[in-house]
Amino acid sequence: MDRSDIVNKKKHRGLKIFGVIILIILMLVIASAVAGALWYKNSLTAINPEKCTNEKCEIIHFVVKDGDSTASIARQLEEKGLIKSSLAFRAYMMLEAKDTTIKSGAYDFTKDMSVQEIIKSFNEGAKAKTFQIMFLPGGTLANISKRLQDAGYKEEEINNAFKKQYDHPLLKSKPASASLEGYVYADTYEFYTTATVEEILTRTFDEMYQVIKENDLEAKYRAKGFNLHQGITLASIVQSEAGIMDEQDQRAVAQVFLTRLKNGSVLGSDAIIAYRADQLNPNRDKTDMSYLDTVTCPWNSRKCAGLPTTPISSPGKTALLAIANPSNTDYYYFISGYDSEGKLKMFYARTEAEHNENIKNHCGNLCEKL
Numbered sequence: 001m002d003r004s005d006i007v008n009k010k011k012h013r014g015l016k017i018f019g020v021i022i023l024i025i026l027m028l029v030i031a032s033a034v035a036g037a038l039w040y041k042n043s044l045t046a047i048n049p050e051k052c053t054n055e056k057c058e059i060i061h062f063v064v065k066d067g068d069s070t071a072s073i074a075r076q077l078e079e080k081g082l083i084k085s086s087l088a089f090r091a092y093m094m095l096e097a098k099d100t101t102i103k104s105g106a107y108d109f110t111k112d113m114s115v116q117e118i119i120k121s122f123n124e125g126a127k128a129k130t131f132q133i134m135f136l137p138g139g140t141l142a143n144i145s146k147r148l149q150d151a152g153y154k155e156e157e158i159n160n161a162f163k164k165q166y167d168h169p170l171l172k173s174k175p176a177s178a179s180l181e182g183y184v185y186a187d188t189y190e191f192y193t194t195a196t197v198e199e200i201l202t203r204t205f206d207e208m209y210q211v212i213k214e215n216d217l218e219a220k221y222r223a224k225g226f227n228l229h230q231g232i233t234l235a236s237i238v239q240s241e242a243g244i245m246d247e248q249d250q251r252a253v254a255q256v257f258l259t260r261l262k263n264g265s266v267l268g269s270d271a272i273i274a275y276r277a278d279q280l281n282p283n284r285d286k287t288d289m290s291y292l293d294t295v296t297c298p299w300n301s302r303k304c305a306g307l308p309t310t311p312i313s314s315p316g317k318t319a320l321l322a323i324a325n326p327s328n329t330d331y332y333y334f335i336s337g338y339d340s341e342g343k344l345k346m347f348y349a350r351t352e353a354e355h356n357e358n359i360k361n362h363c364g365n366l367c368e369k370l
Contacts, residue, residue: 129192171205184314220323258323274291335359
């Protein structure tokens with residue numbers, strides 16, 4: 001066998017090996033493609049293959065916020081166990097979905113829904129059963145209980161939720177014996193119809209604590225000699241006395257109270273006395289001024305110096321901020337009354353004589369009720 005034959009045989013053998021390698025690679029590519037296609041198809045199916053009945057369906061709430069990206073939504077769906085793969089969900093949205101619209105809102109999903117069914121729900125828009133409830137600044141637990149009852153909650157459930165001891169940073173300086181008065185942050189909220197009263201209250205705690213953290217109120221209250229509970233208590237008094245006024249009036253009223261506390265004087269807030277009188281007798285005659293004498297310490301702010309043991313209402317954001325940033329004034333008295341045009345406003349005084357003159361000229365029938 002000459003040299004050329006040997007070379008040809010080697011070339012032929014090399015081509016056969018190369019062909020085998022190419023065939024193997026091709027088979028691997030085809031197998032991978034088939035496996036990928038099977039994986040993709042399976043990833044689009046429901047977590048639970050059998051449709052659940054209404055009695056056995058586990059409802060999973062899902063919220064899409066304005067601005068949420070497809071990647072973020074896919075990741076959250078996978079984390080909640082609603083889809084098998086966020087990657088497959090995104091691939092379907094890019095390659096196959098006829099409508100890629102995802103409307104913001106609250107959804108109720110079940111684990112027997114496929115990717116296609118979930119996307120169809122997103123296209124159609126939120127259909128989860130929710131309700132709105134509004135708690136007003138200056139409201140008390142009695143007001144809050146009424147709103148919760150109007151929303152369908154039972155009085156016993158509400159009372160039990162009010163009495164519960166919550167592990168929340170907002171409440172860390174609240175005495176264990178104190179109620180939740182003042183800690184239900186005033187705002188408008190949306191909840192699922194399955195929400196418990198405890199979940200509703202916790203959400204309001206979260207909202208108030210967020211305001212406190214964002215504005216460093218705990219440190220600012222501490223600089224004025226208050227813990228968080230005391231700062232919220234004073235803010236609630238400002239809210240009850242000047243909540244319907246503007247931010248500047250709330251800051252001025254805060255200055256009056258801070259000055260009086262610093263001097264060891266009584267606060268002289270009839271709102272505190274009225275709150276206690278309402279607790280003692282919710283159906284009382286508000287023109288009966290005898291409560292000025294019968295309400296005892298620490299609630300009789302005309303006779304007793306210092307703060308009451310609890311807030312007297314739910315303070316709004318401006319009232320909370322007013323304690324940390326009072327006005328730069330030197331007033332010692334204030335009243336709410338009517339100006340010459342009959343408009344309600346605050347009148348301030350530095351001396352008792354000026355204050356009495358304001359009462360005479362502006363108080364009117366506001367001073368006839370407690």
